[in-house]
């Protein structure tokens with residue numbers, strides 16, 4: 001195969017539009033519902049709730065806003081209404097997935113929480129139930145667990161739920177990346193005491209932005225709806241008894257998402273085909289794909305990722321901003337592969353850097369399956385890494401996973417990656 005740079009860039013994950021979005025956006029325009037009320041919002045909420053099979057969906061401006069109000073609900077349920085100028089989780093510890101996008105974590109910080117990061121397991125790349133057990137042993141007072149389904153692969157929900165039930169802790173489920181994924185036949189976004197999804201531009205379906213709060217509780221849905229529109233009381237004038245937010249979804253954005261909803265299953269099928277094609281293309285390489293537990297869960301395959309076997313890793317070091325590696329025959333590393341992809345006009349990305357290694361969260365507690373993990377972080381230098389999240393970050397990468405990538409383009413990507421192992 002002749003390898004030359006792509007004329008048109010192959011992306012990690014971009015919006016895939018179908019035309020129906022315009023119809024609903026135009027309707028909103030023509031009927032002048034250019035606001036945060038309108039038929040698109042009502043219909044989208046109905047469709048999303050029906051798709052995941054929950055009672056209520058509240059359309060918000062983004063996934064982060066949905067998570068923020070989820071955290072606030074959890075805090076008020078557990079600890080009551082906070083004092084003015086304090087968050088609902090002020091001074092409380094909460095447990096949170098470690099390998100994730102910062103938007104999983106930040107909303108708890110908005111509400112004053114101190115985050116304890118929980119290490120990752122190797123079967124789904126999500127929160128490790130064994131590490132969560134260790135965390136409850138260290139911090140038995142904790143009552144909130146924030147759980148992500150990374151890259152569209154469900155976490156080990158039953159195990160995590162059992163541990164949380166045992167300790168009387170609430171689960172906030174971040175299903176931003178996993179809309180449409182199922183665990184034992186049930187949709188992600190329905191397992192949390194409070195759950196959120198996202199319609200950001202790079203997600204499985206999009207409104208350019210947008211998110212949703214999902215729940216079976218009428219009371220919670222009403223509370224979130226009220227908070228999201230500046231907490232107005234039922235009076236003729238602007239009357240306020242509590243702090244509010246401008247978090248409601250626009251009816252224009254809702255039109256875009258509404259036009260995307262019929263294509264969610266098609267997008268998932270395309271993403272799965274991409275994942276399977278990579279798997280087949282790499283089957284004789286010293287790598288594995290981002291794993292899931294077959295028969296138990298069906299991911300939405302939002303991003304395809306790979307993990308290089310330790311024996312096939314060349315030397316690579318990463319600072320705070322840059323990375324260096326030493327090329328070796330028969331070996332490679334994420335940095336080399338990402339550079340190669342970039343040279344050929346294709347976009348990959350490192351694995352989401354673990355939150356406990358981010359400068360902003362570097363001083364926060366971090367718990368692994370062996371217990372408190374901070375002292376063990378440097379063990380990787382000796383090759384015996386017990387910090388699973390950092391190990392996946394060091395050896396893994398996200399592959400171009402755009403559902404408009406053609407099989408021919410993907411074959412070139414596969415050939416490029418294979419060449420790095422020569």
Ligand SMILES: *Cc1c(COP(=O)(O)O)cnc(C)c1O
Pocket residue numbers: 061062063064065100101103104148174176177197198199200209210211
């Ligand atoms: C995208 C994302 C969010 C935030 O969603 P926005 O709509 O961008 O605010 C939260 N958590 C995870 C894991 C995400 O990937």
